[in-house]
Amino acid sequence: MTDYSILSLAKNALNGQAGWAPAWRKPDPKPAYDVVIVGGGGHGLATAHYLAKHHGITNVAVLEKNLIGSGNVGRNTTLVRSNYMLDRTLPFYEHSLKLWEGLSHDLNYNVMFSSRGIINLAHSPGQLDVFRRRANSMLLNGVKAKILGTDQIAEKVPALDVSNAARFPILGGLYQARGGTARHDAVAWGFARSADRRGVDIIEQCEVTGFLKKDGRVVGVSTSRGEIRAKKTAIVVAGSSSHVLKQAGLNNLPIESHVLQAFVSEGLKPVLDVAITFGAGHLYISQSDKGGLVFGGDLDGYNSYAQRGNLPIAEDVATMLLAMFPAFAKVRMLRSWGGVMDMSMDGQPIIDIGPVPGLYINCGWCYEGFKATPASGHTFAWTIANDAPHELNAPFSLSRFQTGYVLDEKGRGPFPGHH
Ligand SMILES: Cc1cc2nc3c(=O)[nH]c(=O)nc-3n(C[C@H](O)[C@H](O)[C@H](O)COP(=O)(O)OP(=O)(O)OC[C@H]3O[C@@H](n4cnc5c(N)ncnc54)[C@H](O)[C@@H]3O)c2cc1C
Secondary structure, eight states, rough: OOOOOOOHHHHEEEEEOOOOOOOOOOOOOOOOOEEEEEOOOHHHHHHHHHHHHHHHOEEEEEEEESSTTTTTGTSSSOOOOOOOOOOTTHHHHHHHHHHOOOOHHHHOOOOOOOOOOOOEEEOOOHHHHHHHHHHHHHTTTOOOOEEOOOHHHHHHHHTOOSSTSSSEEEEEEEEEEOOOOOOHHHHHHHHHHHHHHHHEEOOOOOOOOEEEEETTTEEEEEEETTEEEEEEEOOOOOGGGHHHHHTTTTOOOSEEEEEEEEEEEEESSSSSSSSSEETTTEEEEEETTTSSSEEEEEEEEOOOOHHHHHOHHHHHHHHHHHHHHHHGGGOOOEEEEEEEEEESSSSSSSEEESTTTTTTEOOOGGTTTTTTHHHHHHHHHHHHHHOOOOOGGGOOOOTOOOHOOOTTTTTOOOOGOOO
């Protein structure tokens, strides 16, 4: 397969773009693999890429029930950051941000990572104190962070209403200059292409419908395209985790599936060159390279496996947008969609071996999943290859919900919908 380079771009420009091969093959499933990864989202594909690249494990299949990119990896609002507080979570997300910074080169695919900076706005003295504590924790962990005053925020984001007359006046904000956005589809396609060219079979429209077991061990999967045996079976199905893992005998996974919507406006001239989160409600917004405002807010508030949302949340999100940016009142909305979120009880993921022998699980990503894609794939591949937790994913064990050593960054308690 051709490398993407100045030369190959120029050559194909001259021959009418006729020289490109498909970015990945469409193989039929083989009867058996060393590793079967269920779920061709960002995390499944990243796991396949790192298994092949770092561990030389290439007899791997990624089984995807729909098409690559049709899940949350292609539905999110693309924010990437590592401004976390806990010593057990921050190093993982910082590792991910570092991988993002070199990802286009690593994949030979432009994932359009843009470290445009991210500001979390504070609207009360208490909230500003919480952000100061988070900034200090970041600095202690060697991650740059800054607390901005209202004037500095006004300078960076002229469109924002920073006046005292604002519905929720802004008192300051937490700024991470290295945070930003990436093009979500490109991330899926880049990981898929890289895994494929290293020998991984990416099998689309292949739904896993059950698990093959021998002496209590998972030894493969039943699928809509027949049985496939595997020495190791990794489940990375995001919002479908409870449903799929029930078939393997896990009935009480501490995960709920919820709908989260995203919204995109018509294209505007450049108006917002940092990502912003609104602290008085729940809203996050950035402007895409095409000019659309990309934003979202709360979950729809009920459990669902449907990839669509309801109008009350659209109204709620639009209200918050206008509380922050009254100047956007006449912007027209272009489209919205929903994704199925795998919400865990403490807002952090589960990356673990078992609990059934032969099985490896990766789920519970809540709002954190897109930014975590490279580190999730990197450390999960390590876990699958070495049959042990990687030091960065060790805190994300399933057993933390039994021991009580949970990772509740924001202190919101065991309510998945609140994380
Ligand atoms: C609207 C929205 C906004 C978001 N915004 C952000 C954000 O700004 N920043 C951030 O960090 N995160 C964000 N997230 C979260 C993030 O997108 C997810 O946590 C992450 O994408 C989940 O991992 P994934 O990419 O592997 O999931 P997915 O892409 O959903 O992959 C899982 C795959 O498993 C497949 N599958 C399911 N069941 C089966 C089966 N039985 N057999 C075979 N395949 C199966 C699905 O079809 C799917 O393709 C957002 C999510 C949504 C919905």
